[in-house]
Amino acid sequence: MPELPEVETVARLLRPHVVGRSITDADVRWARSVGGSPRPFFAGAVGARVVRLTRRAKFLRFDLERAGADAGALLCHLRMTGRLHVEPRAAQAGSYARVLLHLDDGRVLHFDDVRKFGRLVFEPDPARALANLGPEPLEAAFDGAWLHAALRTRRGRLKPLLLDQGFLAGLGNIYVDESLHRAGLHPLRLAHRVRAEEAQRLVLAVREVLTRAIARDGSSFDSFYRTPEGLPGGFQDEFRVYDRAGEPCLTCRAPIVRIVVGQRGTHLCGCCQPRRPQRSSR
DNA sequence: AGCTACTCCTGGTAGC
DNA sequence: TGCTACCAGGAGTAGC
Numbered sequence: 001m002p003e004l005p006e007v008e009t010v011a012r013l014l015r016p017h018v019v020g021r022s023i024t025d026a027d028v029r030w031a032r033s034v035g036g037s038p039r040p041f042f043a044g045a046v047g048a049r050v051v052r053l054t055r056r057a058k059f060l061r062f063d064l065e066r067a068g069a070d071a072g073a074l075l076c077h078l079r080m081t082g083r084l085h086v087e088p089r090a091a092q093a094g095s096y097a098r099v100l101l102h103l104d105d106g107r108v109l110h111f112d113d114v115r116k117f118g119r120l121v122f123e124p125d126p127a128r129a130l131a132n133l134g135p136e137p138l139e140a141a142f143d144g145a146w147l148h149a150a151l152r153t154r155r156g157r158l159k160p161l162l163l164d165q166g167f168l169a170g171l172g173n174i175y176v177d178e179s180l181h182r183a184g185l186h187p188l189r190l191a192h193r194v195r196a197e198e199a200q201r202l203v204l205a206v207r208e209v210l211t212r213a214i215a216r217d218g219s220s221f222d223s224f225y226r227t228p229e230g231l232p233g234g235f236q237d238e239f240r241v242y243d244r245a246g247e248p249c250l251t252c253r254a255p256i257v258r259i260v261v262g263q264r265g266t267h268l269c270g271c272c273q274p275r276r277p278q279r280s281s282r
Numbered sequence: 283a284g285c286t287a288c289t290c291c292t293g294g295t296a297g298c
Numbered sequence: 299t300g301c302t303a304c305c306a307g308g309a310g311t312a313g314c
Binding site for chain 3: 058079080115117118164165172222263264265
């Protein structure tokens with residue numbers, strides 16, 4: 001599933017192909033993919049020029065201009081099976097193509113999405129649309145002190161909170177499981193009981209996992225995620241718990257177990273991630 | 283307000 | 299072989 005590292009990879013690889021290009025036409029093949037109504041999408045996108053492509057949380061943001069003035073943005077969320085890629089005009093659209101944007105260099109930006117959960121919408125005020133997201137985990141503001149203070153105000157379990165994009169932006173099921181294992185924290189730990197040094201460990205684990213995953217162009221454990229170039233990522237080779245139920249923990253050899261937390265498959269090592277906090281030595 | 287359950291979708295797979 | 303039932307999952311929304 002595209003999470004922060006996958007979306008970051010898509011932004012990096014797509015950028016040289018779309019920044020500076022004008023959108024000359026749009027072909028909407030599934031209306032809900034553009035927010036339900038093709039007409040405002042068409043009006044917002046066609047004739048505009050892409051001046052920037054950035055990532056915020058799991059969103060791709062294509063900033064648009066008309067006659068040199070800001071003209072909103074296209075926001076794309078890939079959800080589980082969305083894929084963006086640029087092809088020559090002659091290339092045939094796949095059977096899962098949901099939106100096609102024709103560019104002024106004769107090429108076409110394809111938004112494919114098997115499960116139709118993804119979105120490519122026109123947003124006149126992108127800053128407002130993205131305003132409720134939590135901090136970026138790779139930015140300096142996300143540190144142990146911030147996380148500890150933020151966790152103390154929450155009554156719920158650790159994992160559902162880390163998946164909440166309003167709390168922290170960009171993590172999904174895979175990277176939460178991987179980060180919690182590396183930090184030695186059980187996903188069902190109560191957020192407000194996480195101690196300062198544990199929050200610090202979690203910050204370092206999240207940063208480490210995301211940085212490694214970005215370096216490997218994300219994770220492709222099934223057939224869905226591919227870079228815009230059509231290649232799989234490589235971080236699935238570094239999974240320690242995700243999709244490894246029954247296999248030995250790479251740290252202690254105990255079998256990885258799979259439980260369900262907030263309707264999500266959750267993978268952990270019961271030995272390295274104890275349910276009760278370890279006694280502090282001091 | 284803050285948390286949990288349900289919904290959207292479809293391909294793949296397990297079971298018969 | 300071919301059918302059915304069920305699973306995966308991000309995030310918006312409804313409900314407690």
